[in-house]
Every structure is written in C-alpha cells, then in structure tokens.
Amino acid sequence: MDDFLAARSQMALSLGFHIIFSCIGMVMPFFMAVAHYYWLRTRDVTYQNVTRAWSKGVAIFFATGAVSGTVLSFELGLLWPKFMEHAGPIFGMPFSLEGTAFFIEAIALGFFLYGWDRFNPWFHWFTGVVVGVSGLASGILVVAANAWMNSPAGFDYVNGQYLNIDPIAAMFNDAWLSQALHMTLAAFAATGFAVAGVHALMLRRGRNMDFHTRAFRIAAAFGAVAALLQPLSGDFSAKDVARRQPAKLAAMEAHFHTEKSASLVLGGLPNEDKQRVDYAIKIPGMLSFLAHGNFEQEVTGLDRIAPQNRPPVVVPHIAFQLMVGLGTLMMGIAAVYFFALWRKKQWLTSRWLLGLFVAATPAGFIAVEAGWTVTEVGRQPWIINGVMRTADAVTPMPGIAYSFYLFTAVYLSLSLVVVFLLYRQIRMVPELYDVPAGTPEAAHA
Amino acid sequence: MDYVVITFLYLAILLYLLLGGADFGAGIIELFTSRKNRRVTHETLYQAIGPIWEANHMWLIIAIVILFVGFPRIYSVMSVSLHIPLLLLLLGIIARGTAFVFRHYDAVHDRMQGVYATIFVYSSLVTPLFIGILAGSALAGYVDPAAPDFLSAYVWSWLHWFGVAVGVFTVALCGYLASVYTIGEATTEADRQRFIRKTRLLTVVAFAAGALVFVAARYEGLPLLTWIFGNPVGITAIGLATISLGLLWYVLGQASRTWLPRVLAGFQVTMILLAVGYTHFPNFIRLRNGQHLSLFEQLAPAKTISALGWALLLGSLFILPALGYLYYSFQHVSRPQSAEAHGG
Numbered sequence: 001m002d003d004f005l006a007a008r009s010q011m012a013l014s015l016g017f018h019i020i021f022s023c024i025g026m027v028m029p030f031f032m033a034v035a036h037y038y039w040l041r042t043r044d045v046t047y048q049n050v051t052r053a054w055s056k057g058v059a060i061f062f063a064t065g066a067v068s069g070t071v072l073s074f075e076l077g078l079l080w081p082k083f084m085e086h087a088g089p090i091f092g093m094p095f096s097l098e099g100t101a102f103f104i105e106a107i108a109l110g111f112f113l114y115g116w117d118r119f120n121p122w123f124h125w126f127t128g129v130v131v132g133v134s135g136l137a138s139g140i141l142v143v144a145a146n147a148w149m150n151s152p153a154g155f156d157y158v159n160g161q162y163l164n165i166d167p168i169a170a171m172f173n174d175a176w177l178s179q180a181l182h183m184t185l186a187a188f189a190a191t192g193f194a195v196a197g198v199h200a201l202m203l204r205r206g207r208n209m210d211f212h213t214r215a216f217r218i219a220a221a222f223g224a225v226a227a228l229l230q231p232l233s234g235d236f237s238a239k240d241v242a243r244r245q246p247a248k249l250a251a252m253e254a255h256f257h258t259e260k261s262a263s264l265v266l267g268g269l270p271n272e273d274k275q276r277v278d279y280a281i282k283i284p285g286m287l288s289f290l291a292h293g294n295f296e297q298e299v300t301g302l303d304r305i306a307p308q309n310r311p312p313v314v315v316p317h318i319a320f321q322l323m324v325g326l327g328t329l330m331m332g333i334a335a336v337y338f339f340a341l342w343r344k345k346q347w348l349t350s351r352w353l354l355g356l357f358v359a360a361t362p363a364g365f366i367a368v369e370a371g372w373t374v375t376e377v378g379r380q381p382w383i384i385n386g387v388m389r390t391a392d393a394v395t396p397m398p399g400i401a402y403s404f405y406l407f408t409a410v411y412l413s414l415s416l417v418v419v420f421l422l423y424r425q426i427r428m429v430p431e432l433y434d435v436p437a438g439t440p441e442a443a444h445a
Numbered sequence: 446m447d448y449v450v451i452t453f454l455y456l457a458i459l460l461y462l463l464l465g466g467a468d469f470g471a472g473i474i475e476l477f478t479s480r481k482n483r484r485v486t487h488e489t490l491y492q493a494i495g496p497i498w499e500a501n502h503m504w505l506i507i508a509i510v511i512l513f514v515g516f517p518r519i520y521s522v523m524s525v526s527l528h529i530p531l532l533l534l535l536l537g538i539i540a541r542g543t544a545f546v547f548r549h550y551d552a553v554h555d556r557m558q559g560v561y562a563t564i565f566v567y568s569s570l571v572t573p574l575f576i577g578i579l580a581g582s583a584l585a586g587y588v589d590p591a592a593p594d595f596l597s598a599y600v601w602s603w604l605h606w607f608g609v610a611v612g613v614f615t616v617a618l619c620g621y622l623a624s625v626y627t628i629g630e631a632t633t634e635a636d637r638q639r640f641i642r643k644t645r646l647l648t649v650v651a652f653a654a655g656a657l658v659f660v661a662a663r664y665e666g667l668p669l670l671t672w673i674f675g676n677p678v679g680i681t682a683i684g685l686a687t688i689s690l691g692l693l694w695y696v697l698g699q700a701s702r703t704w705l706p707r708v709l710a711g712f713q714v715t716m717i718l719l720a721v722g723y724t725h726f727p728n729f730i731r732l733r734n735g736q737h738l739s740l741f742e743q744l745a746p747a748k749t750i751s752a753l754g755w756a757l758l759l760g761s762l763f764i765l766p767a768l769g770y771l772y773y774s775f776q777h778v779s780r781p782q783s784a785e786a787h788g789g
Contacts, residue, residue, distance in 0.1 A: 056550045063546035066499060067539045073509050074535055077524030084513050085521040089745035092514025096753050099503070099510045100760030106499035107767045114496040114775060165745075167752040397528045397599055406532075410539060417543070421551055428552035 004391055006400040007079040010407055012376070014072055017411045019372060020365055021065035021418075026139045027191035027222070028058045029132035034218050036125050049433035050215045052116075053425065058131070059113055060421055064414065066106070079400070083383050083393035086162050090155050091148040093167035098141035105134040136184065143183045144176040150375065151175035151244050152384050178240040179375070181233045185226045186371060190364025192223020193330055197361025198426065200354040208429055220357065223364070224334035230327055235290065242291035245385060246300035248378035251311040252320040253287055254280075255301045262287040262299035267321055270313045275303075277317075311380045319373040326367040333360055446747075446754035451727070451740055453757045454511045459718060461504035462576075463622065463711050466615075468494055468501050470623025472541065472569020473616060474643065475562070485636055487562070490623070491549065493630040496775040498545065500768055505538075507757075514753050516743045519729050523579075526588045526602045530575045537572030540564050570616060577615030581608035584725065585665060589733035610654075610661035617654035618714055621647040625693070625710040629703030641697050644706075648690070655717075672724045679720040686716035 001009070032054045039047035073095075077084050111119070111127035118124075148154075154170025156163045199216035203209065242249045249255070254270040254277045255262060264287040268280025285295035292299070302310050333356050340347035347353050383390040471490040478486045494501070513520040524531065541564075548561035582588060582603040592598035624644040631637035662669035673679045693709040728737035744750055 056552070059550050060546055062499070063542055066502065067542035070502070070506060070538055070542075071535050073506060073513075074524070074531055077513060077520050078528055078531060081521040081524045084524070085517045088513040088517035088520065089515070089749040092510070092745075092749065093752050093756065095510050096514055096756040097760070099507050100756065100764060102506065103500065103503040103760070103764050104767065106503050107764070107771050109499055110496040110771050111774070118774070165748055167749050395525055395528065397525060398595065403532060406536070410536065414539070414543060417547060421547060425550075425552045432552065 001401040001404070003398055003400040004394050006404040007394045008390070010400065010404040011075060011079055013404070013407060013411055014068065014075055015372070015376075016369055017415070018065065018068040018072055019368060021061050021068055022135075022139065023187040023365075023368060024191050024194070025058060025061040025065040026132070026135040027187050028054055028061065028195065029128060029135060030188075031192075031195065031218050031222060032058060033125065033128045033132055035214070036128055038214075040121055040125055046210050046214055046433075049211055050218075053211075053429065053433060054215070055113060055128075056425060057422065059109070060418060062105075062109055062131075064418060066102075068411075069102075078403075079395055080383065080390075080393040081395050083388060086388065087149075087384060090152075090162065090165050090167060090170045091145050093171045094141040094144040094148075098138045098145075101134045101138040101141060105131055105138065108134060139187065140180045140184060143180045144171055144173070146375075147175035147179040148173045149383065150179070150248075150379055150385050152387055157387050174244055175240065178233070178237045182230075182237045182371070185230045185233050186364070186368050188226035189223050189230055189327075189330055190368050192219050192221075192226060193333075193357070193360050193364040194223075194362065195219035196223055197357050197359075198422075200357035201361075202426065202429070203349075204351055204354050204358065208433065211429060211433055216354075216357075220337060223330070224337050227327070227330040227334040227364075228338075231331060234324070234327065238290055239293065242299070245379070247302065247305045247309065247311055248316070248375075249291060250300060250302045250305070251313050251316040251378050252374055253299075254313050254317040255287065255299060256303060256313075258298060258301035258304050260288070260298045261285045261296050262291075262301075264290065265317075268317075270317050272313050309381065311378050316374050316378040319370040319377070323367045323370040323374060326363045326370070330360060330363055330367070333357065446751045447741065447744060449754040449758060450511060450515045450744075450750055453754075453761075454508060454515070454740075455722070457504045457508035457511060459715060461501075461508060462615075462618075462718070463714060464497070464501040465504060466573065466619040466714070467622040467626045468498065468619075469541075469569050469573045469616075470619035470621065470626075472566045473573075473620040474623050474627070474647075476566040476570060477620075478643075482639065486627075489627055489630050489632065489636065489640075493627060495549070497771060500771060502538075502542065511753065511757070515745050515750055516729070516740060517745060518743045519738045519740075522588065522590055522730060522738060526590060526592075526598065527579055527582055529599055530578050530582070530603045534572060534575040534579065537568045537575060540568035541572055544568065573615045573619045574612040577612030578603055578608040580615065581605075581611030583730045584611075584721075585667065586731040586735070587733055588730055592733070605665060606661040607658070607665045607667055610658045614651070614654040614658050617647065617651040618717075621651040622710055622714065625706045628697070628706060644697060645694075648694070673720045676724060678723045682716040682720040682723070686713045686720075689713055689716075 032051055035047050035050040035054065038044065039051055108127045108130035112124065112131055115124045115127060119127075148170050151174040152170075153173035154166040154168070196216050196219040199212045199219060202212040203216060238249070241252070254265050254268065256270075256275040256277075261284065263282040263284045265277050266281040266283065268277040270277050287299050288297045289295045291297075302313070336347075336353065336356070340353060379385055381389050381391065383393045471494055475483060475487055475490060509520075512523075544561045544564040548558055548565060551557060551561070582605075585605055585607045587605055588602045589597060592602075621644070624640060624647045628637060628640045628644060631640050659669055668675075673683060689709045689712050693706055693713075696705050696709070725731075725737075727740040729740050729743075730738040732738065745753075
C-alpha cells in the first residue's frame, strides 16, 4: 500500500468511525431529555429508568466520540500537513467555535451524569438539554468546515498564494447550510432508527415491555420525523451540488455525457472505460429535473471535466444509490409508523411493524457512511475543491501504511468493545431497571 | 489580538498540564498503589475526577485548534517532524479515555474490569511521557524540516536523552499533582494519611526527575541552567516555587486545609513552566539549524487571528463560569455519601 493510499484510508477509517459515534453522542441526549422530561412531569419511574439507561449509552458514545475527534484534530496535520498549513487559518473559524461548543458539552455532561439528586431537578434536566444543543452545534460547525473543502470561500488564490483571508466568509461558504442540514437530519434519522430498532428487538422478545415501549416510541418518533424530512434536504443538496460541483454530481449519477433532458440512472454498474452504465434503469428527464428543477435543462457530464480532474465514478455512484435507497426505505417505514399512530393503533404492538424497525436498525448508519463516501470521494482529486489536490497535501513521512494498520486494529477493537458493552447494557435491563428507583437495588444501576 | 491568542495558547497548555495532568496522575498513582489499597484509591480518584474528566481533556483540543488556526506552520512542522510521538500520544489518549469510561459504565462488573484498569493505568503512564517528550523536543533543537534521511527527520527529532528526561519528569509531576489533589478527597483519616505519605514520596520522585532533566540537558549540551537562571524572572519563579514547596510540606499534615495544598502544587508547576518558557518566548520550536519557529513570526493573517481571538474570548465567557461551577459543585465537601455517587 503506498503512502498516499494509506493516508487516505486512515483518514477514511478515522472519520468513518468518528461519524457514527459522534452522531449518536449528538442525538441521543435529545431522546434522553424527552424521557427525562416525562419523568419529571409524570414521576413515572419507567421514564427515569429509560433516561438513566440511555445516559450510560451517551457516556460511552460521548467518550468514544471525543477521543476519536481528538485523534482527527491531530490527524489533519499528521496526514495532510500541507493542507492544514494553508487551510488552517482560512477554515479554522468553525473549529475554534466548535472547541467552545464541545467544551460546553463536556461540562454539561459532567453536570448531567453525576448530578442526579444533587441539583434542582429542572437544572439537572437543563444540563442534559445543553449536552444535546451544544453537541448539535459542534456537529454543524464541523460540517461547515468540511463544506469549505467542497466550496472554498473567504480567500483569493493567486499564483499559489492564499491572500485576503476572511475566516467568517469561509465559514459561511455556499455549501455549509445544505450540508449541515443534510447531516443533522441524517444523524437524527440514523440514531432514531438504530435506537428504536434495538428496543423493537427487545419488545419482540417480550422483555420489559413497559421500559422498551416507552424507549421505542421516543426514538422512533425522532427517527421517523427526520426520515420524512430528509428527502427535502436531499433535494436541496442535490441542486446545490449540481450548481457548485458538477463533477461530483456527474460521478454520483454516473452521468458520463453532457446532455439535455438527462435521465436519472437507477442502480447499474458504471463502466468507466466505456463511459456507460450497465444494467441500469433510466428515467428520462428526471436528472435534469432533480438537478435544475426543469426536465429539459442540460446537465454537465464527466466529458466536460478535464480527465485529470475527474473523480472516480464507481464508488460515488454505488454509495449514492445505497444512500438514497436506504433513505427511501426509512422514509417508507416512517410513513407506515405515522399511519399506525394515526389510524391503526393495533399495528404499533404488532410483530411485523417491530420487525421492520429491527431490520432497519443499521440502515441509517450505512446511509450516513455511504453519503459521506459520496461527498468525500466525489470531491477527489481535490482536497480543496479546484484549489489544492489531495496528493499534494499528503505528509512526506513514509510508512503511513503501518500507521493505517495500527489504527485499523485500534478502531476495530474499540468498535467490538463498544458493541460488547451495549450488549451487556441491554442484557442487564431486567436486572437494573425492573425494580422501582430509590430502592437499594436500583441505586446500583 | 495577537497577545490574546498567545495567552490562550499558553493558558490551554498550562491548564491541560495542571488539570489533565492531575487526571493522568490518577492513573499513575493507581499503578503504584499496593493491591490491598488499590480499590480505595481507585474509587477515591474516580469520584474526584469522574465529573470533570471530559472537561479536563478539552484543554488539549483548545491548544491544538489554536495552533492549527493561529500558527499553521508550527502545527505542520510539528505534525511532520514529531509524527511518531504524536501518534503514540494519540494511542495513549484513545486507550485512556475509553478504558476510563468503559470501566465505569460497563453494566456487568466482572473480569473485564481488570482489563480496563490495566489499559487505563498503563496508558496514564504512556500519555504524559509522550507529552513530555514532545515538550522536550520543542526545546532540544533536533527538529529539522530539511533532514536528509528518515532517522534524523522522524526519529532523532524526538528520541534523545533530554526529551526522555522531560517525559519522565512530566510523568512524575502528574503523579505529584494527583497525589496532592487526592488528599482532600479521602473519606477516612487512614486514607488521608496514606495519600499524604504518597504525596511526600512523589514530591521526592518529582524532584529527582527534575534533577535528571538537568543531567540530560548537560549530556545533550543544552544550556538549561542558563535558560532558567540566566534571567531575573526564572530565578524569581524557581525561588517562589521552592518557597511554596516548603510551605506545602508544612501544611500537608493539616486536616483543615484541602484547597491550600492544591493551590501550592499548581503554583509550583506553573512557576516551573514559566521559568522554562520565559527565556524562549516567543519561540515555540527550536530547529536544528539554530533558528526558531517564533509565535510572532508564524502568526496567521490578522483577520484570522482577530476572529480566533474573539472566538476564544467569547467562548471563555461561557466556559470559565460553567467550568468553575462544575469544579465547585463536585468538591468533596458537598458530595453526598449516597450509593448514587458510586453508581452514576
């Protein structure tokens, strides 16, 4: 493995790992705050148990997300020193604000996790809300920094020099809003479906019905609302990408040839040598409509992009199809769920509806990883779109492959341990939460 | 704004060493506690650092963000020349941060606890060792962006006696800070006496490790004595640190004082940093060719520095009061002795 590929793989691995943990750490506090609110209003102990059980998940995910985030802030330099040397002062603004948000989150988490029975109950609840809000803010800020790589702004690039730097303009680049919206909804949908799926599995097994029913409903509501809203933000993102990064759109859609009334390509296997897509379903005019809101309009194909500036097609195309497919699936389940809530209450306890949620447990996270693959691979060969090539940013240090193997081992074992811990948390629910809070047994929870 | 950013950079480094250092020290102390007392030590330390744990870690993030936004070339030279110790530091941070949380939040308490504890204590030792090595390497003058071969570019830049000595000294300082901090957290008189004995021992260890740094500096031909004692600020700082060490030794045995030893220990470490840092300011990294990467010369463009400065100032308006209240709220004296404190 050459150093460039190793550096890219290590970055992909670290981000791919971090993204899951930070999504859960960012979204679960909101579920927790809702359960906590019900507990404070109704004094129904089950809600307190749900809050406590989730708070342990949040603690585990926050810690893992925090360390993997720390690793990333170093890896930016360890792997891409040339990029950071130039980009740091330009796109650093969201990172410095994110530092603040992250700090507040860590402080609020200290109050929340260790503050049971110690503070005014509503202050305690509020600290949990602050964990969620500041987590959300840091997520949005990090995405704004990534958006700058797709849509560089806030500087003039003249003869290899970065002049007239304006960090505020860089932060509010053209891509930040659509990317942040899409990622935030994705985080809510993915986490909502994942958490709901786990509780649905327990419900199907008939364990701790009260506990899991309440937990399931809160998580499913968040996940379902986000899944239904996501297509709107997806459409917004697609139009945005079509305007700003036609090469990325062309790669996502495997759109090799510039044409008017371009068709949408569903599925299929792109053949980059022959510049065509095999085994695909084509919907005429649909790509023009999705990209530009008009069935006739011309959509730029890869043929308009200089060969050395073309992104790979196979990976972004398949990842994009996967993301959209899973998103559609989740949207469908969400629609069924709301219909059940509205008209068919008996469905809510049926095995098949719970089964749908169980099946969809990993869907959101696979979609998140796929979507992130689209945005990162689709930007290649650029690390700063149109300004700096990824290959020019990589560290001169040789032997990065070893560091990649090392991190692969570390992240694999961490993932295994976290799954192991979650399994043990869930398995212990009957023992930890079947007793009313306040008794000595409950206190050991 | 330049000074605001530079002040925050040093403040973040100092607070990471003081607060995060006490954290690292907690693991180090646990490692050097007899099996008999390990459980009590573990629980006392856990209660002391649990709530503030994540916040202590944030100073590192603040410092690194200030470096890459405000001093991008320093960050990039560090990232390339000191790649290997930074990587090892990161592995330590990952292992420590996760093991600490896993050991507390694992729903089942079984043999896995031993695994988490082992990872936690050894990574508590390794992490500050590499922080110290990095700090030593910034001063030692082996960092060479134009180095011709792998070893001198990526290995001899940090692997030298001075760096290792500073690493060992940092480990000792962390253990010392944690031991002073824990005295006030003891729940029984016997534990308190045990922690006091531990503090006295670690004071001696830290002193010896400090002496080792001078020996290593002499061996590497670094004029450390001149750097520290060649100016009135250094002499005054070391003088004050010595006086406060005597005072600390005197007040250690007094049960009524929990905050004074902590303040004195923190003050000593601050003075040591000041003494070493003063002669070098505004230089941050000494290069092999005798030149320096100076904070003033490597500053990012003015607009960036101004935005960063404002972000830090506004951020600290939120962070510092909240952080102060967090530390205050979880002081030992106000901790209820309920099972909740154990269970979280």
